[in-house]
Amino acid sequence: MRNGGCCPKLDPLPGEEESAVRTSHWRKELERRRDSVERETDGSNMKTATRKKDGEKEVRAMAPLAPQLCSRLAQKAMMRSSVTKSMASRDRVRFNVGGQLFETTSTTLANAGRDSMLGALLDDSWNPGQPEYFLDRNPACFSVLLDLLRTGALHIPANVPQKLLYREALYYGLLDHVRNAKWGPFDGNRLRLADSVPGRAPGDGTAIRAAPDGGCCVAHGSVVHVYNWMLEERRPISLDYQQVNDVGYIDADSIVITARERLGRAEGGMAVFSAATGELQHRFRVEHGQQPKSFTAGALSLAGPDDNRIFSSCKGRLNEYGIGMWDLNTGQQGDFFYELPGCSLGDADILQWLPSKNCLMVATLFPRTDNCFIGLLDFRAKTIPWSWSDAGIVVTLEDKRVLHAIAMEDGHSICVINQYEDLGFIDLRAGTGTNSAGTGVRWSSRSKLMNRKVPFEESCYPKLATHNGQLFSCMNDSISVFSGSEHVLTSTLSRSYGGSICDFSIGGDRLFALHNEDNVFDVWETSPSPII
Known part of the structure; x- marks a missing residue:
């Protein structure tokens, strides 16, 4: 209705008043949470700043000890490198057989058995620092016997007499290995x-x-x-x-x-x-x-x-x-x-x-x-x-x-x-x-x-x-x-x-x-x- 040319006061629609109340409540709740977050952030920054200052004090206090710590770390690294090199040196073995060089591993030599001459190199009294072992023996036969220890198979080249190979195998203590590999189970x-x-x-x-x-x-x-x-x-x-x-x-x-x-x-x-x-x-x-x-x-x-x-x-x-x-x-x-x-x-x-x-x-x-x-x-x-x-x-x-x-x-x-x-x-x-x-x-x-x-x-x-x-x-x-x-x-x-x-x-x-x-x-x- 019109009233003397003034705008009339409208009544709220159904549910509008309740919605306005809820919106006002949510706004106040958001403002409260924002204030709480800002207070927590200010406190955290203060704590971080405090820890930073304490850390700087510890660093300044430990500065005189830095050279000693670096030296210890370097020593540990050198020890690890030395142990690795020592293990690699002990695992690899070099032979000079009749002027011909051979290189193998202690794992291969272990196949010869402790009772053999080559297996005896794995004894505790063996000096791993020795660069190579010189053997005044036949290099062609040594190559055949070394391959036998590696693969378990016996391959005798045409230029190697069998009796010569048997004699060399007897010297190295590998005669049983040669016999077992020369022929198979009976059939x-x-x-x-x-x-x-x-x-x-x-x-x-x-x-x-x-x-x-x-x-x-x-x-x-x-x-x-x-x-x-x-x-x-x-x-x-x-x-x-x-x-x-x-x-x-x-x-x-x-x-x-x-x-x-x-x-x-x-x-x-x-x-x-x-x-x-x-x-x-x-x-x-x-x-x-x-x-x-x-x-x-x-x-x-x-x-x-x-x-x-x-x-x-x-x-x-x-x-x-x-x-x-x-x-x-x-x-x-x-x-x-x-x-x-x-x-x-x-x-x-x-x-x-x-x-x-x-x-x-x-x-x-x-x-x-x-x-x-x-x-x-x-x-x-x-x-x-x-x-x-x-x-x-x-x-x-x-x-x-x-x-x-x-x-x-x-x-x-x-x-x-x-x-x-x-x-x-x-x-x-x-x-x-x-x-x-x-x-x-x-x-x-x-x-x-x-x-x-x-x-x-x-x-x-x-x-x-x-x-x-x-x-x-x-x-x-x-x-x-x-x-x-x-x-x-x-x-x-x-x-x-x-x-x-x-x-x-x-x-x-x-x-x-x-x-x-x-x-x-x-x-x-x-x-x-x-x-x-």
Whole structure:
């Protein structure tokens, strides 16, 4: 409404008065908080100024000590640098070998082992301040050995003779490293011909045996030729014209030999000789009724690495026929198993200890006897709990004759081989007795597949061996390798000269084959595994 031409007073809109009150309240609250912030800021500035003044006073008070603090810091830095340089100097080693410089690290030298000459440099008494070591040795061989320590692989250049490298490795104490790297773990399917060593003795070889360290020995007549793992011939063992019947390794340092008794002299029997010097170490004796007897010792068998017994077939002048057992710790006779009717133990061709049966397998084979006999001897009960014979089965020369036998590693069966190179298996879990077990051979048909014929010229009898689950057989001039539970033919080892193989042996991750005609033995090795 209009009132006398003056502006009328308007009433506030609904809610406007309440909003104005809230706005006034917020304005006052903001002003209060601003004043509070300004007061706090003024107080903080005052405190900061105070702390700044106190800090300046401390700096002025510590100013005289500044040179000393700087000197201490510099000393610590120099010490850290010195320690770092000392550690680097100690880790790096320099050699002057025959005028050629080599640089390596203490980590590489540690691979040589503490017992080696190079490993001895890491001893506490070693002076790390020495700039380099001078060695008046062959630098080419040192380079090969240093690379062996770095990589674990052995690479021999064509211009480095192996015998020279072995000599240098012996000087540095690395001969075991070289041997372990030269060939790999034994595998019959990956063997390669590594070397052929001509013999020096006239006539045919009697036996060849592998040493645990990769060496071997060869028996010729009354002499045993011994070779180390580098195939260097050591001093031979001579028995003064006594015929060697069998030979074996007790360990890498000791060789046991069985020999024929000499007429008119109470000699023969069995003795242990040093593999390094050929010297007699111990002579085993047989006693009957507490009286020592002269005897001829034949086939040998060691009970095993964890068993200190040794067995040998024995033939005396009277009734001392059987199998003797001796203790390797005392060297004394521990037991004697006398022959029983129907089993010729004194003429046994093969002895083999079966740990799973706790019995000794004895095999007397053709042509030593007319009939083959295989039995298990229990020395505790003095009984033969199991036996097999071909008596009454073999009639003519064309019939299959067992010429060699070996117990399989599982201890459940015995593998045999005949003149046709047929493999046969006799189950030890089958019935016992010569009459009932005589027909228990399960022959394979391998001879028909190979189409082999009996040679008209003189040849060596076949031999068998087992190693790491594989079966090996040799006949004429080759060695066959069988693998798997079904004994499948997987490899054949042969060479073009040397004649028939009269014996072979496996040990030290090597296979040694002794040839009949050229008086030579072959060395077969497994190539080292490839790096990639």
